[in-house]
Amino acid sequence: MREEFTKSKLDRCISCGYCLPACPTYQLTGAEESSPRGRITLMRAVQDGRLPKENLLAESSFCLGCRACEPVCPAGVEYGVLLEEMREMTWQGRHRPLIVRALFLAVQSQWRIRILGLSSPVARSRRADPNLNLLLGCFERRLFPKVSRTVAKIAPEVSVTPAQGCCGALHAHNGELKKGQAMARVLGEKLPGVILTTAGGCAAHISATIGKERVQEFSQWWVMKEADLSPIVRQGKKIRVGFQDSCHLRNGLGVFKQPRQILEQISEYVEIPNASGCCGAAGSYSLLQRSNSRKVVAQKVEDIKDLNLDYLATVNPGCTRQLATSLKRAGLKTKVVHISELVSLAKG
Amino acid sequence: MSSSQSSPLVGQLVSILGQEAVRADLTSLEAYSHDATPLFQGLPEVIVSPRDTQEVAEVVRFAGKTQTPIIARGAGSNLCAATVPLHGGIVMSMVNMNSILEISKSEMLAVVQPGVTNLDLDTQVGKEGLMFVPDPGSRSVSTVGGNVATSAGGLRGLKYGTTKNYILGLEVVLGSGEVIRTGGRLVKDVAGYDLTRLLVGSEGTLGIITEITAALVARPHASKYGVAYFESLGSACAAVERIISQGILPSTLEFLDNTCLVAVEDFAKLGLDTQAGALLLFGDHGDSEVIEPVVEKMAALCNEVEGCRTVTLAQNVAAAEALLYARRCSLPALARLGTLSILEDIAVPRNRMAITTERIELIAQKYGLRVGTFGHAGDGNLHPTIVLDKDDLPQVRKAELAMGEIFALALEMGGTITGEHGVGSAKLPYLEARLGREQMALQRAIKSVFDPHGILNPGRLGS
Numbered sequence: 032m033r034e035e036f037t038k039s040k041l042d043r044c045i046s047c048g049y050c051l052p053a054c055p056t057y058q059l060t061g062a063e064e065s066s067p068r069g070r071i072t073l074m075r076a077v078q079d080g081r082l083p084k085e086n087l088l089a090e091s092s093f094c095l096g097c098r099a100c101e102p103v104c105p106a107g108v109e110y111g112v113l114l115e116e117m118r119e120m121t122w123q124g125r126h127r128p129l130i131v132r133a134l135f136l137a138v139q140s141q142w143r144i145r146i147l148g149l150s151s152p153v154a155r156s157r158r159a160d161p162n163l164n165l166l167l168g169c170f171e172r173r174l175f176p177k178v179s180r181t182v183a184k185i186a187p188e189v190s191v192t193p194a195q196g197c198c199g200a201l202h203a204h205n206g207e208l209k210k211g212q213a214m215a216r217v218l219g220e221k222l223p224g225v226i227l228t229t230a231g232g233c234a235a236h237i238s239a240t241i242g243k244e245r246v247q248e249f250s251q252w253w254v255m256k257e258a259d260l261s262p263i264v265r266q267g268k269k270i271r272v273g274f275q276d277s278c279h280l281r282n283g284l285g286v287f288k289q290p291r292q293i294l295e296q297i298s299e300y301v302e303i304p305n306a307s308g309c310c311g312a313a314g315s316y317s318l319l320q321r322s323n324s325r326k327v328v329a330q331k332v333e334d335i336k337d338l339n340l341d342y343l344a345t346v347n348p349g350c351t352r353q354l355a356t357s358l359k360r361a362g363l364k365t366k367v368v369h370i371s372e373l374v375s376l377a378k379g
Numbered sequence: 380m381s382s383s384q385s386s387p388l389v390g391q392l393v394s395i396l397g398q399e400a401v402r403a404d405l406t407s408l409e410a411y412s413h414d415a416t417p418l419f420q421g422l423p424e425v426i427v428s429p430r431d432t433q434e435v436a437e438v439v440r441f442a443g444k445t446q447t448p449i450i451a452r453g454a455g456s457n458l459c460a461a462t463v464p465l466h467g468g469i470v471m472s473m474v475n476m477n478s479i480l481e482i483s484k485s486e487m488l489a490v491v492q493p494g495v496t497n498l499d500l501d502t503q504v505g506k507e508g509l510m511f512v513p514d515p516g517s518r519s520v521s522t523v524g525g526n527v528a529t530s531a532g533g534l535r536g537l538k539y540g541t542t543k544n545y546i547l548g549l550e551v552v553l554g555s556g557e558v559i560r561t562g563g564r565l566v567k568d569v570a571g572y573d574l575t576r577l578l579v580g581s582e583g584t585l586g587i588i589t590e591i592t593a594a595l596v597a598r599p600h601a602s603k604y605g606v607a608y609f610e611s612l613g614s615a616c617a618a619v620e621r622i623i624s625q626g627i628l629p630s631t632l633e634f635l636d637n638t639c640l641v642a643v644e645d646f647a648k649l650g651l652d653t654q655a656g657a658l659l660l661f662g663d664h665g666d667s668e669v670i671e672p673v674v675e676k677m678a679a680l681c682n683e684v685e686g687c688r689t690v691t692l693a694q695n696v697a698a699a700e701a702l703l704y705a706r707r708c709s710l711p712a713l714a715r716l717g718t719l720s721i722l723e724d725i726a727v728p729r730n731r732m733a734i735t736t737e738r739i740e741l742i743a744q745k746y747g748l749r750v751g752t753f754g755h756a757g758d759g760n761l762h763p764t765i766v767l768d769k770d771d772l773p774q775v776r777k778a779e780l781a782m783g784e785i786f787a788l789a790l791e792m793g794g795t796i797t798g799e800h801g802v803g804s805a806k807l808p809y810l811e812a813r814l815g816r817e818q819m820a821l822q823r824a825i826k827s828v829f830d831p832h833g834i835l836n837p838g839r840l841g842s
Binding site for chain 1 (some may be wrong): 402405406407409410411412413414415416417428454455456472474475494496498517519520521646707708710711714715718720769
């Protein structure tokens with residue numbers, strides 16, 4: 032169990048507070064302890080022995096882990112890493128939420144992951160480019176198996192290997208940082224070359240562990256592969272499409288232009304207000320902190336409802352699930368899809 | 380996130396404000412035990428978040444009865460330890476009073492609650508073609524209430540002045556719990572002492588600001604920037620003097636010394652000339668036909684100065700943004716060189732700036748400290764920043780001694796110990812050297828009138 036934070040990472044924060052306006056939980060509460068700076072103050076108090084580490088539990092759970100604080104931080108604080116350390120320190124034993132324990136169990140071994148995908152088929156196993164392997168995901172294969180099938184269809188060069196584990200992002204974000212890193216390394220050995228993923232969260236975690244050059248998120252990869260897509264036209268008009276960033280893809284890997292580039296080619300692209308702001312899915316957060324997650328997404332729905340969108344594109348399964356559920360609950364007709372599905376439509 | 384009701388103080392405050400506006404758990408208290416100033420820490424006893432003036436007044440009356448300190452706090456982004464609860468008591472967070480009550484285009488003013496952020500206000504008035512002038516580096520986070528309480532400056536101080544020049548009226552809760560309204564919406568109003576001006580910069584020691592009427596200006600349409608490199612800070616200062624003595628008062632005249640330049644370049648990779656002794660960023664905004672020749676003239680004047688290496692005008696917005704970014708990221712770029720950065724804020728008459736920066740160098744050498752200096756060349760406001768390792772206690776002690784010498788130097792030059800950050804706790808020990816005994820006594824007397832129970836941010840100005 033972790034006893035200390037990495038000192039050099041904690042020391043980096045100069046407490047300027049520039050992160051406050053970017054933080055969704057600070058925006059909800061106006062409470063310093065629910066801001067990135069406040070949480071770092073708490074981590075420091077624990078490090079210095081002024082505060083028992085149990086006192087980090089509430090805030091380590093309330094934080095979405097969206098890392099919106101990172102791009103606005105002038106001092107370059109790696110808040111995402113500190114958060115993972117905070118959860119590693121606090122979410123142990125009886126403090127680990129039951130849901131997290133259940134999720135860990137579900138992805139513990141390859142066969143369990145394959146069971147996740149049994150009810151609906153994912154992309155079929157095939158050998159193409161040995162150095163380009165599609166990541167089938169754990170929960171994505173359960174929730175949105177169509178995504179991997181779609182990518183396999185529009186990208187014949189991609190190899191699909193059924194025997195692949197979980198990338199460990201789930202673990203890293205939920206108090207098992209070392210285990211999560213070990214899982215990413217195992218995955219990296221199983222899938223040689225570039226790992227192509229349709230989940231921004233997985234992309235950021237794999238990249239942070241085994242290197243940026245080993246992973247490509249779908250939109251990032253697609254814009255290099257094919258520059259020209261024709262517009263999707265319905266009843267004589269281009270379809271209207273909005274886009275929700277994946278927090279970790281944008282804030283962790285700096286990928287946000289590429290999906291927009293794709294959508295501008297194939298649709299009448301509409302930039303939704305605060306597209307870079309977390310939708311409240313935040314991995315397991317929507318399960319662990321249902322009420323807070325709904326508060327965060329409520330503003331998102333409000334922002335989207337009058338835009339008259341045909342589709343809202345995403346690049347991460349958690350966002351797809353959260354937004355699809357929330358938009359449906361609000362009675363909107365907008366369909367939430369992974370961006371690859373729109374690319375597939377454009378290709379006919 | 381829950382409040383413990385163990386102490387009678389907390390219980391009373393809950394009965395005034397309700398459970399949701401009162402927090403007293405150790406986690407919350409710890410989070411409010413700091414602001415943006417390093418080396419200062421103190422736990423409050425309770426945090427309250429009032430929603431309107433009446434609630435503020437009730438809490439103040441209660442605190443008066445019980446002799447409990449109250450520290451009003453905005454975003455806690457100040458750099459002078461003005462909001463660290465060194466004497467315990469109540470931290471009053473103003474961030475939930477964050478409404479823009481009115482924007483009047485015809486009167487060119489806005490009426491706001493104290494918790495609205497500087498950037499939010501400027502963005503909203505921008506939609507009406509107006510501008511809120513004060514632009515401290517912290518503008519995206521700092522609150523207008525905090526800006527008023529510290530009379531915040533910023534990058535356009537030379538041309539436009541600072542917060543104190545833009546506050547028309549205030550609503551304030553005094554230490555007695557009485558609510559007064561000073562000034563109003565008028566440009567001209569000399570009825571009585573100018574209490575508005577007295578309250579601006581009073582750092583929460585005279586009253587708690589609950590409403591602000593701020594003057595706005597027409598939003599400039601265009602901007603243009605350039606950069607000049609010099610062999611030394613001295614030659615950069617000569618260029619500044621030359622520009623201003625030509626009657627040019629641009630919105631931007633900022634400089635970085637070589638230490639900053641190197642740090643910024645290492646961090647941001649902007650292609651700066653790291654061999655130069657100083658960088659001068661100059662620029663103006665207004666109508667493009669007016670500012671184009673002004674900025675070109677500034678470039679020409681820089682070129683004439685001995686020791687000028689190169690002068691370049693930013694050809695587009697992106698290039699201008701990169702230049703401004705170089706200036707704005709000076710502090711974080713410097714901060715990366717150590718684990719503790721002590722940022723100071725002296726101001727000296729413009730014509731003493733060159734000699735002041737040279738003397739700061741000598742002080743740095745004397746103590747063996749790494750000091751980078753950047754600042755607002757146009758208004759003589761310098762930010763010498765000492766970067767060190769916070770665990771190296773002898774070095775921290777040396778830094779404190781060096782700071783003392785830098786303050787003394789500023790006073791010797793006819794300057795001041797703080798240009799725009801405020802006194803707070805950080806500079807209080809040096810205040811008497813600036814003001815003298817008589818004024819210190821007068822300040823205390825003034826405070827006792829506004830705050831008879833001595834509860835408003837005690838241990839700071841006027842205590």
